[in-house]
Amino acid sequence: MTGPFAYSRGNWRISVGVTEERYLTRQFGRPDRPIGLPTKAELAKVIADPLYDAAPWNSTASTRGFRNRLEGWTVGEAQGGSLHNRVHQWIGGHMTGATSPNDPVFWLHHAFIDLIWLRWQRLHPKSGYLPTRPLNASDPEHGRVISFNEPMPPWRTKPSEVMNLQNIYRYEEN
Numbered sequence: 603m604t605g606p607f608a609y610s611r612g613n614w615r616i617s618v619g620v621t622e623e624r625y626l627t628r629q630f631g632r633p634d635r636p637i638g639l640p641t642k643a644e645l646a647k648v649i650a651d652p653l654y655d656a657a658p659w660n661s662t663a664s665t666r667g668f669r670n671r672l673e674g675w676t677v678g679e680a681q682g683g684s685l686h687n688r689v690h691q692w693i694g695g696h697m698t699g700a701t702s703p704n705d706p707v708f709w710l711h712h713a714f715i716d717l718i719w720l721r722w723q724r725l726h727p728k729s730g731y732l733p734t735r736p737l738n739a740s741d742p743e744h745g746r747v748i749s750f751n752e753p754m755p756p757w758r759t760k761p762s763e764v765m766n767l768q769n770i771y772r773y774e775e776n
């Protein structure tokens with residue numbers, strides 16, 4: 603209702619959404635079921651995990667590894683979800699669903715998630731992306747979990763081709 607993205611200012615009309623609303627919605631802190639943003643200490647703990655991911659490679663089933671601690675659905679539920687999910691929940695409104703890229707803060711959030719990935723890579727140079735090999739055809743995650751050298755649908759890019767973010771863009775850290 604206020605601020606630079608307020609509908610009344612006419613600068614931020616939502617044209618792709620799942621409802622008829624044409625205005626950006628947010629609900630900071632989720633007042634009906636209050637949650638907090640991730641803390642520095644929680645972030646440090648997640649980055650310290652040297653394991654990238656673990657079988658069964660499923661964000662709703664695997665309970666170990668950096669990927670799940672950062673973005674999965676099995677850890678940190680008591681606090682409102684994994685670090686990545688909790689930021690979406692804390693902002694609320696559009697940020698909680700598939701239309702979250704409508705909110706400018708989505709792009710700040712995900713640029714920071716990429717920075718966390720870079721920091722994790724630097725901290726654990728001997729660790730790497732997992733799984734390294736394609737899953738067996740009989741694996742329930744076959745076709746859904748992409749291994750190191752498989753293209754990521756609907757694109758042709760493979761995880762192995764984007765390991766070094768510094769080839770694409772760089773962060774200025776001080």
Ligand SMILES: [Cu+2]
Nearest residue numbers: 686690711712
């Ligand atoms: Cu996200």
